[in-house]
Amino acid sequence: MSQDIRLWKIAQQDNLMEINKTKLDMEDRLENWLEKDISIISNELLVIGRQIETDFGGVIDLLCIDYIGDLVIVELKRDKTPREITAQVLDYASWVKDLSNERVTEIAIKYLSNGSLDEVFKSKFGTNLPDVLNENHKMLIVASEIDGSTERIVNYLSDDYGISINAITFQHFKEEDGNEYLSRVYLIEPQEAEYRTKIKTASKRKPPLTLEELQEIADKNSIGGVFKKAFVDISEYFDQYITTRSSIAFIGIMGKNKARNTIFSLLPFESNLEKGLKYS
The missing domain is CATH 3.40.1350.10 (Trna Endonuclease; Chain: A, domain 1)
Structure with missing residues (x-):
């Protein structure tokens, strides 16, 4: 109506x-x-x-x-x-x-x-x-x-x-x-x-990878130890994180409207022993 x-x-x-x-x-x-x-x-x-x-x-x-x-x-x-x-x-x-x-x-x-x-x-x-x-x-x-x-x-x-x-x-x-x-x-x-x-309808979207699956990717790229330590250390400064199909995103509050946004991300797929741990 x-x-x-x-x-x-x-x-x-x-x-x-x-x-x-x-x-x-x-x-x-x-x-x-x-x-x-x-x-x-x-x-x-x-x-x-x-x-x-x-x-x-x-x-x-x-x-x-x-x-x-x-x-x-x-x-x-x-x-x-x-x-x-x-x-x-x-x-x-x-x-x-x-x-x-x-x-x-x-x-x-x-x-x-x-x-x-x-x-x-x-x-x-x-x-x-x-x-x-x-x-x-x-x-x-x-x-x-x-x-x-x-x-x-x-x-x-x-x-x-x-x-x-x-x-x-x-x-x-x-x-x-x-x-x-x-x-x-x-x-x-x-x-x-x-x-x-x-x-x-059934969603076509694949579920995010788990923390364990992202750690396995880091291990395969010979950067597992650094990835694990970075996750533990960074987690002390954030009260929330989410995983995606390719990253761990740490969530914080930003702006005048107090919106929760991604502040920092670890990218195990793009990391390797030569280049180190990639982040954004």
């Missing part, structure tokens, strides 16, 4: 003044906002391309990558019918699912102007770019309003088949003095959408 958002301003003497809702008539404007600040959808996204041409003749509005290396298609509904927008985003997904690490990097290089994908990813998320990208993908339909038919189709694909698809509506408000406001509502709460996908 479509949600009618209303907004009030608390004025002088504790009086409430309702702010008028206006039709967001330029979804290109919304696309610009999303490109400039994708956090209005999610803090866990990084834009790596805009108006990306697929091999099937389509053009993806925005292509993003999340903190685990999965791709996210962001498509604006504009004046498309429910059948058209859902068919279109599924068509784009059929192309995105086969993108290799190299192709994803190539797309990002053409778009990013402030560094490589590895650098921008680490700056954004505080951790290294995953070794394997695009093991899964998500679809987001964005609009100023979503009709009942689109809602039913998205819910059907998500609830019955675990397809990672969702819709987001942005509503626009404007005061008489020209101040503008934007509200955001997800059709399906992100946690619920993720849960539906997990219970309906």
